[in-house]
Amino acid sequence: MNDKVIVCEELTKQFGDFVAVNHISFDVRKGEIFGFLGANGAGKTTAMRILCGLSYPTSGKATVAGFDVYKQQESIKKNIGYMSQKFSLYENLTVVENIEFFGGVYGLSSAEIRRRSDRLVNKLGLAPEAKKLVGSLPLGWKQKLAFSVAIFHDPQIVFLDEPTGGVDPITRRQFWDMIYEAAAAGITVFVTTHYMDEAEYCNRITVMVDGKVEALDTPGNLKARFRAASMDEVFYQLARGAKRSAD
Amino acid sequence: MNAVVLDHITKTYEAGKVLAVDDVSLEVAAGELFGLIGPDGAGKTSIFRILTTLLLPDKGAASVNGRDCVKDYKAIRRSVGYMPGRFSLYQDLTVAENLHFFATLFGTTIEANYDLIRDIYEQIKPFSDRRAGKLSGGMKQKLALCCALVHKPEVLFLDEPTTGVDAVSRKEFWEMLRTLKQQGITIVVSTPYMDEAVLCERIALIQGGKIMSVDTPANVIATFPVKLYAVKAANIYRLLTSLREDTAIDSCYAFGEYVHVTFRDDAEPDLQQWQQKLTAQGHEQVEAKKISPSIEDSFIRLMNEKQNGQP
Numbered sequence: 001m002n003d004k005v006i007v008c009e010e011l012t013k014q015f016g017d018f019v020a021v022n023h024i025s026f027d028v029r030k031g032e033i034f035g036f037l038g039a040n041g042a043g044k045t046t047a048m049r050i051l052c053g054l055s056y057p058t059s060g061k062a063t064v065a066g067f068d069v070y071k072q073q074e075s076i077k078k079n080i081g082y083m084s085q086k087f088s089l090y091e092n093l094t095v096v097e098n099i100e101f102f103g104g105v106y107g108l109s110s111a112e113i114r115r116r117s118d119r120l121v122n123k124l125g126l127a128p129e130a131k132k133l134v135g136s137l138p139l140g141w142k143q144k145l146a147f148s149v150a151i152f153h154d155p156q157i158v159f160l161d162e163p164t165g166g167v168d169p170i171t172r173r174q175f176w177d178m179i180y181e182a183a184a185a186g187i188t189v190f191v192t193t194h195y196m197d198e199a200e201y202c203n204r205i206t207v208m209v210d211g212k213v214e215a216l217d218t219p220g221n222l223k224a225r226f227r228a229a230s231m232d233e234v235f236y237q238l239a240r241g242a243k244r245s246a247d
Numbered sequence: 248m249n250a251v252v253l254d255h256i257t258k259t260y261e262a263g264k265v266l267a268v269d270d271v272s273l274e275v276a277a278g279e280l281f282g283l284i285g286p287d288g289a290g291k292t293s294i295f296r297i298l299t300t301l302l303l304p305d306k307g308a309a310s311v312n313g314r315d316c317v318k319d320y321k322a323i324r325r326s327v328g329y330m331p332g333r334f335s336l337y338q339d340l341t342v343a344e345n346l347h348f349f350a351t352l353f354g355t356t357i358e359a360n361y362d363l364i365r366d367i368y369e370q371i372k373p374f375s376d377r378r379a380g381k382l383s384g385g386m387k388q389k390l391a392l393c394c395a396l397v398h399k400p401e402v403l404f405l406d407e408p409t410t411g412v413d414a415v416s417r418k419e420f421w422e423m424l425r426t427l428k429q430q431g432i433t434i435v436v437s438t439p440y441m442d443e444a445v446l447c448e449r450i451a452l453i454q455g456g457k458i459m460s461v462d463t464p465a466n467v468i469a470t471f472p473v474k475l476y477a478v479k480a481a482n483i484y485r486l487l488t489s490l491r492e493d494t495a496i497d498s499c500y501a502f503g504e505y506v507h508v509t510f511r512d513d514a515e516p517d518l519q520q521w522q523q524k525l526t527a528q529g530h531e532q533v534e535a536k537k538i539s540p541s542i543e544d545s546f547i548r549l550m551n552e553k554q555n556g557q558p
């Protein structure tokens with residue numbers, strides 16, 4: 001039981017009559033890179049926001065880092081990091097100001113924040129940009145910084161909602177190096193992406209279709225099961241089904 | 248005739264301190280499907296904004312279908328469609344209201360050109376009463392595209408139209424671009440997806456505000472200068488770490504389930520020996536093979552060469 005950091009049972013979210021997340025069940029293990037795939041509107045962001053303690057489910061159960069998504073939202077927020085699909089830093093604050101702000105939110109002491117902030121800025125090679133507004137940085141840099149800020153307080157789990165959307169091939173790979181590094185340090189990574197090559201980098205993958213979890217396995221097993229040469233084909237077979245039923 | 252012409256265009260920001268577009272000249276033929284490919288911050292969006300008359304260049308001239316981007320801006324605005332990267336919708340209007348708004352703005356109706364948008368619009372039509380702000384990320388992109396198309400433009404400028412769009416819809420989207428092209432519409436599109444770059448007739452590779460090359464995707468791939476290998480193992484990250492420590496290796500990067508590798512001095516490894524060596528290092532299920540480069544390999548190589556200051 002202990003090594004399961006996320007447990008979902010029949011988790012459901014409705015907006016009025018519309019069922020955005022439809023009775024989903026799965027577990028995520030500690031230290032795993034867990035890929036959360038699905039077509040547009042499948043319900044990925046909606047489910048992720050519940051798991052991050054940012055919205056309440058309509059029904060079903062879920063715990064994150066051992067905390068209940070109904071009753072312990074604040075404890076969840078302290079133990080996780082979240083990078084939203086929309087950009088999650090302040091564009092009109094500088095690099096360092098953003099780091100200080102989020103460090104403060106997570107209750108780190110100012111000495112600790114300064115120490116970690118220097119280390120981070122150097123590691124990202126952002127020293128020359130430290131006093132620049134985040135809004136003026138290229139997207140790839142922003143995303144790397146946003147990720148670093150999301151794991152600044154050493155959370156148990158980090159949730160990444162399309163962190164590499166719109167990012168060029170070289171920067172995308174640098175971003176995945178950071179993900180691997182975080183996972184190697186014991187942080188569980190829960191990530192969505194529309195790049196199917198990135199699906200291959202995950203330990204296990206779910207594919208959501210119309211609010212439901214339609215498949216959950218390692219990339220290798222999924223490819224074998226669907227007799228597919230690539231994850232792109234697996235995804236195509238699963239998600240195309242959704243389009244038909246929508247007609 | 249050329250549909251789009253850029254003639255020595257330069258654009259700077261912050262009183263000349265930031266050079267976004269650096270003396271760029273470019274021609275796109277009428278009816279062509281043309282790609283602008285480059286990393287973020289390369290200057291693609293500035294070029295789109297100059298061509299759609301939303302931004303004045305510092306130097307140089309630009310025209311669309313023979314009309315000057317500065318003097319004839321009104322005529323250009325009526326005849327082109329533009330899909331900016333993000334935030335082009337009214338978040339508090341519904342899906343249907345957004346589309347209707349853009350149709351009215353251009354003095355047309357949704358029905359008049361419905362054929363053009365049908366394939367994409369039918370996917371979001373079930374949600375036509377939903378406010379745009381409540382759509383998922385990819386659904387917003389689909390609506391924005393419909394809005395850019397609803398007046399049947401002569402030239403279509405698409406700035407990363409498929410960012411955030413799922414893999415199935417991206418395929419459908421590019422099929423749609425091909426249909427639009429068949430109807431004679433010129434399309435200039437930027438994308439971070441290299442599998443889409445291949446679908447353009449010609450692409451311009453841009454970095455740091457400069458054009459590095461303009462060619463067909465096939466020619467770009469053909470100029471890949473060295474032999475390329477793919478290797479995989481059970482644990483990709485560990486494999487990548489080992490390969491990075493190997494001094495015989497010139498470059499290596501993850502590529503789906505494989506790692507792509509080039510060797511120093513374009514050396515040719517004995518595949519069997521290489522696999523044995525990796526297995527001895529503790530890697531499992533090692534498999535190595537020689538492969539042909541894809542456009543993504545070409546892109547990565549060109550961008551890295553440029554950054555490292557090589558020719």
Ligand SMILES: Nc1ncnc2c1ncn2[C@@H]1O[C@H](COP(=O)(O)OP(=O)(O)OP(=O)(O)O)[C@@H](O)[C@H]1O
Nearest residue numbers: 015020040041042043044045046381382383384385
């Ligand atoms: N506040 C809301 N009110 C009404 N409907 C909503 C709301 N938030 C989300 N939805 C709907 O729920 C569905 C799932 O949306 P969600 O953002 O979770 O999708 P997604 O899987 O993240 O898609 P994408 O890949 O495009 O980001 C969509 O149909 C969306 O329009």
Ligand SMILES: [Mg+2]
Nearest residue numbers: 044045085384
């Ligand atoms: Mg989403």
